[in-house]
Amino acid sequence: MVEADAIEGALRQVVSLNPSAAAAYDSLGRLRADAGDLDEALALARQAVQLAPARDDFALGLARVLIMRGETKAARGMLGPLLARGATPEIRQGARNYLGGAARVELAAAAGAEAPLPERPPTLPDEPTPLPDIVEPPTTPAPLDNSAGEPLPARVPPAGPLSRPDLHRVRDDEAQVFGTMTAIECVDGGSILVIQQAPSEPIRVRGASLDRIDFVSFRADYSGSIACGPQAQPPPVLVTYRPD
Numbered sequence: 001m002v003e004a005d006a007i008e009g010a011l012r013q014v015v016s017l018n019p020s021a022a023a024a025y026d027s028l029g030r031l032r033a034d035a036g037d038l039d040e041a042l043a044l045a046r047q048a049v050q051l052a053p054a055r056d057d058f059a060l061g062l063a064r065v066l067i068m069r070g071e072t073k074a075a076r077g078m079l080g081p082l083l084a085r086g087a088t089p090e091i092r093q094g095a096r097n098y099l100g101g102a103a104r105v106e107l108a109a110a111a112g113a114e115a116p117l118p119e120r121p122p123t124l125p126d127e128p129t130p131l132p133d134i135v136e137p138p139t140t141p142a143p144l145d146n147s148a149g150e151p152l153p154a155r156v157p158p159a160g161p162l163s164r165p166d167l168h169r170v171r172d173d174e175a176q177v178f179g180t181m182t183a184i185e186c187v188d189g190g191s192i193l194v195i196q197q198a199p200s201e202p203i204r205v206r207g208a209s210l211d212r213i214d215f216v217s218f219r220a221d222y223s224g225s226i227a228c229g230p231q232a233q234p235p236p237v238l239v240t241y242r243p244d
Contacts, residue, residue: 004031007031008028011024011028011031013197015028017178017180017236018236020051022048022052022055022058023048025045025047025048026044026045026048026055026058029042029043029045029048030061032044033045033061033065033068034120038069042062042065042066042069045058045062045065046062048062056086056087056088056091057091057094057121059078059082060079060082060095060098060121061121062078063075063078063079063095063098063121064098064118067101067102067105067118070109072102072103072105075098075102076102079098079102080095082094082095083095083096083099097118098118101118170240173242173243173244174240174242175240175241175243176240176241177195177197177203177238177239178236178237178239179197179202179203179236179239180195180234180235180236180237181194181195181196181235181237181239182194182195182196182230182231182234183230183231184226184227185204186228186229190208190209191206191207191210191213192204192205192206192207193206193239195237205241
């Protein structure tokens, strides 16, 4: 049980840091369903399907929770298309099994008995993500010109079919932290990045000045500028810094 609690805690931290992590919502929903918390399991499974509607295994997970709640009509509406056009034989067989499970739940309810709980659905393997090429950046990056105090644009590497993240190799005297950048505090003597790692207290990383921090974005859907103050849309960030 301790192991399950640890896994659930890690998954909750993932969805807190990355609200678009559909697989984490799906895994959390399965855990909560196994624990009998069907209300939260339903909300988590629906979130997973909403974020990744093409994932048939997530749809099966939602159908399972609906069956466990006795909402067999809604479950059948999802299982029919999966049985006919499921992505894999495992998904189609899973839909067939769940349709049988829905029928057993209905028969048991009519007889005033309990039906066995449906097994967990199969999980489709995620597409393998190639490891990025780690390229050593210049020892002293060229400073951005912020003499006028204007917001700094995030540097975006050239796009292309073979473009990969140009990540900084962590040296012996450096560390990295991943979280959500909720604010940038510009104070006398430096700029402070406020990095939130739920549920702990935020980590505050100080730079000599805002224009001496090298901001690089690898997301095509993020093209905002970097400015002091609370961040209207706090982005997920990986920060490399020297602990001293």
